[in-house]
Amino acid sequence: MALAELQALEGRATMGTYARNPVEFVRGEGARLWDSDGNEYLDFLAGISVVQIGHCHPALVEAVTAQARRLMHVGNLFYTEPAMRLAARLSELSLGGKVFLANSGAEAVECALKLARRHRPGGGFVVVEGGFHGRTMGALSATPQEAKQAPFAPLVPGFTTVSREDPGALATAVSDKTAAVLLEPIQGESGIHPLSEEMLSAAREACDRHGALLVFDEIQCGMGRTGDLWAWEGAGVRPDVMTVAKGLGGGLPIGACITTPEYADTLGPGDHGSTFAGGPVIAAGANAVLDVVDDEAFLAAVLSKGGALSSALGALGLEVRGRGLMHAFRVADAPALARRLLLDQRLVVNATGPDTIRLLPPLTVTPEEIEDAVGRIGAALR
């Protein structure tokens, strides 16, 4: 089907929630994509930090197809091995408590919110300006962005927002009536803003002082994106609960909410559930992604490739921020540059706002592809 026909179908049959670019992708391999006219692109967005080990990684394709041939679904009234194995690995690799598998990021956040409420009945939530936690009513209520929230008021009550750069205000906002502080150690959707160590420590201290849960949303910055398996490892502050999604499935829809041992049994029978979550095909895929990402040499390479990306962008005179393979830079008209990069340079990136370009390549990207991508950015800027 030609692109124009797809656009006609979109207009007729889909809710107008997305501003799509005029490109149809039909194939991917590693950090490369091909459109329906046969043009080759470099993918420095990877979904949005989803295609963590590159497009169609052979180990992921094999794990998913083998499981799809054996068994696709039975639901959570029964056991399947991939889900149990995945939960055990996620726990061991992070906070050591228990895991609730979900189908998406927002669902992982909903689980964390419910867990915190169960921990402190009636308690409120403290969230940080610029944070993004998803589009469901609970997760949206935790996302203090006027444009996203206002059309859907009234939202879930009980959320307080504090400034991204004011540890004192954060400390003051937490009380004995706070169920949890929820934040991204590195804010993704608002344009790659790492929170300072002072902010993270202030959150940890305030939660300890008042018996509130510290919840880190690692949906975008986790799964090796920063060069540590979890961003909090690099930041030196350990949460009580964390949410993971995006890169966990390498392109398949999955999320997870993970606790420390202390809060492992806060949610009990009947408290939460999901029809599809933890299905064997998706869980087998996530296990295959973890096999690749949970590797010291792989993570060290993420850090060094990220350093190379950052300094090469800096050498173009750009103001760069981020960590590992999670970077952004400022330009005057980001949406126009992103469009030029896509259509003229065949480099996929994303504008998170009027002046920010975000780069989230697959973690398997090569140093040569990084050099190539920066060359294309340089060309588009000239």
Ligand SMILES: *Cc1c(COP(=O)(O)O)cnc(C)c1O
């Ligand atoms: C993308 C994202 C979410 C929402 O995930 P969905 O899978 O789109 O529901 C939540 N938190 C963060 C930090 C994200 O980047």
